[in-house]
Amino acid sequence: MKRLLGVALGVLTAIGGFVDIGDLVTNAVVGSRFGLSMVWVVAVGVVGICLFANMSGRVAAASGRATFEVIRERLGARAGLANLSASFLINLMTVTAEIGGVALALQLASSVYYLLWIPVAALAVWLVIWRVRFTIMENVAGLLGLTLIVFAVALFLLKPDWGALAGQLAPSVPEQETVWTYSYYAIALFGAAMTPYEVFFFSSGAVEEGWTVKDLLQERINVLVGFPLGGLLSVAIAACAAVVLLPAGISVTSLSQVILPVAEGAGKLGLAFVLVGIVAATFGAALETTLSSGYTLAQFFGWSWGKFRRPAEAARFHVAMIVCLLIGMAVLATGVDPVQVTEYSVVFSAIALPLTYLPVLIVANDPQYMHEHVNGRVVNVLGMVYLVIILVASLAAIPLMIVTGAGS
Amino acid sequence: MTSPSGPLPPVPRVAGRILDAQLHLMDRQVLDHDGVPVTTVDDLEVSGPALDVEIPPGTAPPVITALLTGAVLGTRIFGGRPPSSRLIRIPWKDVAEVEVVVRLGVSGEPLDASWVERWVRDKIIARIPGGRHDPR
Numbered sequence: 001m002k003r004l005l006g007v008a009l010g011v012l013t014a015i016g017g018f019v020d021i022g023d024l025v026t027n028a029v030v031g032s033r034f035g036l037s038m039v040w041v042v043a044v045g046v047v048g049i050c051l052f053a054n055m056s057g058r059v060a061a062a063s064g065r066a067t068f069e070v071i072r073e074r075l076g077a078r079a080g081l082a083n084l085s086a087s088f089l090i091n092l093m094t095v096t097a098e099i100g101g102v103a104l105a106l107q108l109a110s111s112v113y114y115l116l117w118i119p120v121a122a123l124a125v126w127l128v129i130w131r132v133r134f135t136i137m138e139n140v141a142g143l144l145g146l147t148l149i150v151f152a153v154a155l156f157l158l159k160p161d162w163g164a165l166a167g168q169l170a171p172s173v174p175e176q177e178t179v180w181t182y183s184y185y186a187i188a189l190f191g192a193a194m195t196p197y198e199v200f201f202f203s204s205g206a207v208e209e210g211w212t213v214k215d216l217l218q219e220r221i222n223v224l225v226g227f228p229l230g231g232l233l234s235v236a237i238a239a240c241a242a243v244v245l246l247p248a249g250i251s252v253t254s255l256s257q258v259i260l261p262v263a264e265g266a267g268k269l270g271l272a273f274v275l276v277g278i279v280a281a282t283f284g285a286a287l288e289t290t291l292s293s294g295y296t297l298a299q300f301f302g303w304s305w306g307k308f309r310r311p312a313e314a315a316r317f318h319v320a321m322i323v324c325l326l327i328g329m330a331v332l333a334t335g336v337d338p339v340q341v342t343e344y345s346v347v348f349s350a351i352a353l354p355l356t357y358l359p360v361l362i363v364a365n366d367p368q369y370m371h372e373h374v375n376g377r378v379v380n381v382l383g384m385v386y387l388v389i390i391l392v393a394s395l396a397a398i399p400l401m402i403v404t405g406a407g408s
Numbered sequence: 409m410t411s412p413s414g415p416l417p418p419v420p421r422v423a424g425r426i427l428d429a430q431l432h433l434m435d436r437q438v439l440d441h442d443g444v445p446v447t448t449v450d451d452l453e454v455s456g457p458a459l460d461v462e463i464p465p466g467t468a469p470p471v472i473t474a475l476l477t478g479a480v481l482g483t484r485i486f487g488g489r490p491p492s493s494r495l496i497r498i499p500w501k502d503v504a505e506v507e508v509v510v511r512l513g514v515s516g517e518p519l520d521a522s523w524v525e526r527w528v529r530d531k532i533i534a535r536i537p538g539g540r541h542d543p544r
Contacts, residue, residue, distance in 0.1 A: 065509075318533055
């Protein structure tokens with residue numbers, strides 16, 4: 001019974017933790033401009049993140065090595081450093097976007113200008129990282145993030161024409177858009193679903209919680225059930241936007257437009273739920289990304305790391321995270337639009353994907369690390385297929401960004 | 409090159425396990441005897457004759473004398489070489505085990521390789537309230 005509860009808790013946390021500011025914004029933007037014609041991208045992205053999160057979790061459980069240690073060991077110092085620079089900068093951008101997201105959601109809830117909320121949000125993130133136990137931190141944020149299910153509820157309450165909505169599911173470019181903007185947003189959506197920080201966080205979290213091969217089953221259920229359900233939540237966000245914003249000709253440029261369909265469908269109560277959900281989801285992701293920036297640096301340079309240690313026993317790790325939060329705050333203080341930071345961060349994530357996922361695939365096949373838990377043939381074939389997809393998306397991202405003027 | 413007329417002669421047997429310095433040592437995580445991360449192997453120090461010197465027959469083969477860390481990471485990536493006094497060494501005799509990670513037989517706390525960690529801890533982290541609080 002206790003074990004079943006543990007499994008249920010893990011799955012719920014995975015669902016609630018799946019959506020972050022990148023998923024929220026990108027899905028709403030895509031829904032408001034392309035309807036449901038990109039649901040297939042979410043599906044491809046979710047299968048990909050399941051595949052690689054599961055793999056990196058297995059590497060962590062079987063060998064005790066987190067992803068960035070593995071990256072340096074396999075790529076060497078030079079390529080490893082190039083990889084660290086790219087991953088770290090993109091992660092920093094995501095930290096900035098998430099803190100901005102928390103502040104924007106708090107502005108919607110309180111009508112206090114978001115710039116005033118930014119120091120509060122950053123301080124709260126730091127305090128949780130400084131003081132709160134890892135499992136409590138993860139579960140509370142994940143469970144509160146579950147309130148985002150209100151997007152699905154609102155979709156039903158909006159009473160859309162289900163037949164017409166299902167008709168949008170086929171991949172096709174709407175009249176007012178070009179193939180190029182379609183491809184650009186497809187890559188952004190793919191990047192939002194497969195953001196590399198999720199893998200850094202997932203594998204380091206497995207080390208934090210001291211997972212062994214005995215926990216592999218639980219890990220597999222968390223990923224294979226939790227992430228697809230989280231993906232359904234993403235689709236619900238896009239569908240809400242497709243039902244309300246697309247016919248009205250509103251394309252999403254702010255967080256208030258993301259939650260507009262919920263207000264219309266589920267009223268004030270729905271609005272309250274969605275605000276709690278967005279604060280929890282972005283706050284949880286702010287914790288994950290901030291920790292990930294500490295994890296990547298510490299694992300590359302071999303510093304002592306982890307929330308399971310006292311801060312004084314992982315001093316450089318904690319200082320690195322404090323510096324990251326300060327940088328994120330400084331960037332936001334310039335008045336840059338957090339929604340725009342988010343849109344760029346998901347595309348840059350897509351560009352950096354191969355850097356993270358190739359080393360994971362290599363090590364998951366290395367018996368010195370994995371013993372008998374090396375990848376099976378099916379997983380390897382899938383991994384190779386995804387590597388090709390990831391590479392194509394990564395190479396196409398910058399040219400598409402230039403051609404489309406970042407999707408405008 | 410003459411084509412071999414039979415199977416190649418077997419590789420001469422070496423006592424112990426064969427380690428590839430590049431594959432099994434470089435860039436591996438170094439843990440101390442309590443499993444606390446100390447550093448990553450940034451480079452290796454190898455004994456032996458100077459460069460460009462004729463090696464007389466019968467010379468003892470070079471051995472690894474120390475794991476290196478610190479500034480060597482920068483020079484290894486961008487080229488050049490720091491002065492010998494700037495190298496931070498972990499003597500090879502402190503190494504207890506080479507597996508997926510390199511395990512030391514000593515505590516990491518007093519090592520030169522840990523001085524930055526000690527400095528950051530004593531000057532910054534330990535001074536923030538709760539810095540020594542055990543999260544568990």
